[in-house]
Amino acid sequence: MISVSISDIHNNCIKINSQIKINGWIKSKRDSKIGLSFIHVSDGSHIFDLQVIAKKNLKNYFSEILKLSTGCSICINGKLIFSTGKKQKYELLADKIKIFGWIKNNNTYPISPKKHTLEYLRDVSHLRSRTNIISSISRIRNSVLHSMHNFLFEKKYFWIPTPIITSIDAEGSGSMFTISSKKNISTKKNIQKDYNSKYFFSKKVFLSVSGQLTLETYSSSLSKVYTFGPIFRAENSNTSRHLSEFWMLEVETSFHILQDIIIFSENLLKNIFSYVLKINEEEIFFLSNYLKTDLKNRLLSFIKNGFIIIEYKEAIKILNKFYNFSNKKIIFGHNLSSDQEKYLSEKYFKSVIVIINYPKDLKAFYMKLNKDKKTVAAMDVLFPYVGEIIGGSEREDQLFKLDQRMLEMQLNKEDYWWYRDLRKYGTVPHAGFGIGFERLLMYITGINNIRDVTPFPRTVNNANF
Ligand code: 4AD
Ligand code: MG
Numbered sequence: 488m489i490s491v492s493i494s495d496i497h498n499n500c501i502k503i504n505s506q507i508k509i510n511g512w513i514k515s516k517r518d519s520k521i522g523l524s525f526i527h528v529s530d531g532s533h534i535f536d537l538q539v540i541a542k543k544n545l546k547n548y549f550s551e552i553l554k555l556s557t558g559c560s561i562c563i564n565g566k567l568i569f570s571t572g573k574k575q576k577y578e579l580l581a582d583k584i585k586i587f588g589w590i591k592n593n594n595t596y597p598i599s600p601k602k603h604t605l606e607y608l609r610d611v612s613h614l615r616s617r618t619n620i621i622s623s624i625s626r627i628r629n630s631v632l633h634s635m636h637n638f639l640f641e642k643k644y645f646w647i648p649t650p651i652i653t654s655i656d657a658e659g660s661g662s663m664f665t666i667s668s669k670k671n672i673s674t675k676k677n678i679q680k681d682y683n684s685k686y687f688f689s690k691k692v693f694l695s696v697s698g699q700l701t702l703e704t705y706s707s708s709l710s711k712v713y714t715f716g717p718i719f720r721a722e723n724s725n726t727s728r729h730l731s732e733f734w735m736l737e738v739e740t741s742f743h744i745l746q747d748i749i750i751f752s753e754n755l756l757k758n759i760f761s762y763v764l765k766i767n768e769e770e771i772f773f774l775s776n777y778l779k780t781d782l783k784n785r786l787l788s789f790i791k792n793g794f795i796i797i798e799y800k801e802a803i804k805i806l807n808k809f810y811n812f813s814n815k816k817i818i819f820g821h822n823l824s825s826d827q828e829k830y831l832s833e834k835y836f837k838s839v840i841v842i843i844n845y846p847k848d849l850k851a852f853y854m855k856l857n858k859d860k861k862t863v864a865a866m867d868v869l870f871p872y873v874g875e876i877i878g879g880s881e882r883e884d885q886l887f888k889l890d891q892r893m894l895e896m897q898l899n900k901e902d903y904w905w906y907r908d909l910r911k912y913g914t915v916p917h918a919g920f921g922i923g924f925e926r927l928l929m930y931i932t933g934i935n936n937i938r939d940v941t942p943f944p945r946t947v948n949n950a951n952f
Pocket of ligand 1: 699722730737924
């Protein structure tokens with residue numbers, strides 16, 4: 488007997504009348520008075536569950552099947568038949584049902600067949616992937632990951648795993664988590680006088696805030712590289728779009744300038760959106776109904792229209808003219824608030840926008856200074872409803888200019904000696920960007936709190952599970 492997944496059945500990969508075996512969890516069950524039960528089973532492989540018909544002639548019908556409830560895990564052997572009901576194409580006529588796990592106490596099982604709020608589900612993160620909403624997001628997440636790697640592979644980019652444990656601040660912003668492990672010094676002989684030698688790595692180390700700087704070492708030889716990994720930021724921002732631990736795709740390309748990475752990232756996103764629309768049509772439909780948002784149109788509209796590009800100085804002109812603030816005007820050098828960013832993308836342009844050429848003091852030390860000596864060749868890609876999803880720039884490739892920026896930002900250039908070496912030995916113009924994976928998922932799924940697209944979110948005051 489072949490074991491199949493429910494997605495194989497719904498995708499018409501299994502012949503009708505085949506004897507098959509499926510495993511899964513009960514979503515809901517209905518018993519009729521005539522000794523017939525309809526059990527809806529899900530194995531998470533597809534948004535639709537499978538209706539199993541259990542008749543009273545089953546050996547354990549009265550002793551077990553009638554007692555089954557939502558959440559029980561079972562294995563069914565049976566024949567795949569066309570359903571006579573209108574709601575589904577196929578159903579499974581059970582010959583044998585084996586119970587793996589019962590629900591010990593129905594009154595305490597947190598996931599009932601009714602619709603739960605996303606806030607409620609956050610408290611039961613260990614069980615929430617059993618709901619249609621969270622499992623749909625999970626399947627879309629997988630498609631995004633797959634299409635991202637595929638796109639880069641096809642464009643002949645090399646994947647480089649960059650370190651998570653680091654001794655430098657890649658963004659120069661000081662929001663790093665410190666790793667505090669010390670060496671296990673047990674004998675007197677091993678005790679050394681040097682303070683640093685107490686640390687496991689003989690120096691202070693942190694969790695990485697970006698893989699970019701180490702990635703640049705490989706773009707300086709392999710030309711086209713990317714990394715995808717967990718990022719840790721100790722920012723005290725308890726908002727709906729900040730995590731302390733998130734994932735970032737970082738792409739770095741030698742001989743690219745700002746215009747190239749704008750085009751490249753736009754194509755990458757178009758590719759991801761098209762893939763999701765193709766592979767996850769049902770999930771997008773389900774989420775659109777659930778959230779009352781037309782996600783298909785959102786994704787198609789980006790595929791058709793792409794980015795609108797504006798300069799930072801244009802952005803502040805627009806805000807000063809049209810944005811309704813009670814207090815002072817924005818002047819060159821001010822950071823844009825998330826509300827101002829939202830106004831620009833959601834209300835003014837009604838589009839995904841790329842703001843370029845920010846004042847140098849608003850941005851990281853490694854960004855390339857423009858000819859005006861006031862701005863850097865940077866881009867922030869701002870999405871309606873979510874805000875910034877991509878940050879990128881050309882990199883400063885001249886050593887003396889890089890040193891000058893480090894000095895201005897009070898960074899110790901000795902700490903970045905190997906990064907500076909890249910500017911000493913065969914430096915090249917290059918550029919790169921980072922995409923916040925969870926924020927991208929928020930835009931694709933229409934979910935407006937980052938905690939709901941992240942299996943186990945870590946935020947200020949919260950590291951549950
Ligand atoms: O703009 P950021 O800070 O850029 C960098 O770290 C660069 N080194 C990337 C590069 O050029 N290789 O972060 C990039 C993206 C942001 O646009 C945002 O989407 C996401 O990472 N991000 C966060 N996502 C969730 N929670 C947070 N606390 C985030 N901080 C940044
Ligand atoms: Mg940024």
